[in-house]
Amino acid sequence: MNEFDLIKKYFNFTSKHAVLGVGDDAALIPLNKNELMAISMDTLNIGHHFTGDSDPYYLGWKSLAVNVSDIISMGGQPRYALLSISLKSLDVNWIAKFTKGIKACAKKYNIEIIGGDTNKGSTSISIAITGNVSSKNVLKRSGAIPEDEIWVTNEVGYAALHFNQHSLLPKYKESISNCLKKRSQEEFLKPQPPLEFIQDTKSMINSAIDLSDGLVGDLKHILNSSSVGAKIEINEIPMHKWFMENNQYELAMCGGEDYQILMTVPHKHHNKIQNLLKKHTLKGAMIGKITKDKKIEYSLHGKKIKLSKEGFTHFG
Structure with a gap:
């Protein structure tokens, strides 16, 4: 359980x-x-x-x-x-x-x-x-509707990398630069949720959740609460290049403790969201769309793939 x-x-x-x-x-x-x-x-x-x-x-x-x-x-x-x-x-x-x-x-x-x-x-x-x-x-998990765009407010994976780096294979540990180690530690120790950005955009957002258990796990909460599905393009998810170069993108997606916001937004607000991310110096991005069918489809460079990991859970 x-x-x-x-x-x-x-x-x-x-x-x-x-x-x-x-x-x-x-x-x-x-x-x-x-x-x-x-x-x-x-x-x-x-x-x-x-x-x-x-x-x-x-x-x-x-x-x-x-x-x-x-x-x-x-x-x-x-x-x-x-x-x-x-x-x-x-x-x-x-x-x-x-x-x-x-x-x-x-x-x-x-x-x-x-x-x-x-x-x-x-x-x-x-x-x-x-x-x-x-x-x-009011922003809830249950407000997502088909054709909504799925956005994340900033890069994910830093905290997970800091927490899990000692369990990585030696070849992956050795490939982590000192700069990346420092950034990962900073993001793990001192998360800074994007208050001002959400205050500026809340009237445009249909649903939202904070990324505490990982993008994969928290996306499921929105989909289950809203009775919808999603298509996610992994290479659009903002993360440090190390994750993709070392085939560790699932760590960034599932590790948790990002404390950014995952949100769904009607397409008509696309440009406004993009401009406000820049205004608040956030490296967020649109990573997919909400669908009618109640399933999640992940693609990498246009090719469908299945993930081997899930989001974090206590007692899991």
Whole structure:
């Protein structure tokens, strides 16, 4: 049983008053006449998401950024966050660096951290976040329609390469340049979800999801929620040339932790999306189209192929 089967069987709670409950990047509840409140939560655990040697500054940044990404993918503006942290011991230097990182991320995205909880135990970080979403421009996984263009906001694969490089065959490890190693580490440690771009484009977008579990896995969530299919051209997916040159494009597509946005957009907005990506210095691209039939077709340079990997899942 993987993470999503677990949620569907045991944690798919029904709600009477929420506009949207389980099943998207955030829940939605009424806020006022024109807005909804988006609420989400993520947990990072030692030994799984980070190690005892992880830089506490970047851990602080990332623990908030992954939550920010959920609010952005709903078309929202992040507002407030609650932090719950368990610590094995009181290392004040570690704590000072961690809080410096989380404050830096909060400042970038204009978020107020308003409380939380502290406990003694195995190191674990949980953050609950809220954001405001215009009722007119709510982005959900379920809004994709046939003939929509499929776009991703920036390059994918860097975080996956950093996390998996030690398990690669020697010939692949040796081919990774120092520059690529550095960039991959930066993207893994300090994700920067594209808030301003989504705020500029949310009125044009039909559906969206944040790329936390990998492009392949997260695309399936949109397709299943929208009851549609897709055709994807792999060589159009923005990724560092190393992935294609070394036949490692599936790592970039399935590895996860990109924290960019995968979205579907009507063709009439093609040029606007392209121009706004340039405006925000994002290397995003159109990578395919939504289809009526409920299947995914991947092509590489026009030739249909089957992938050997899936997106990331807990318990999978």
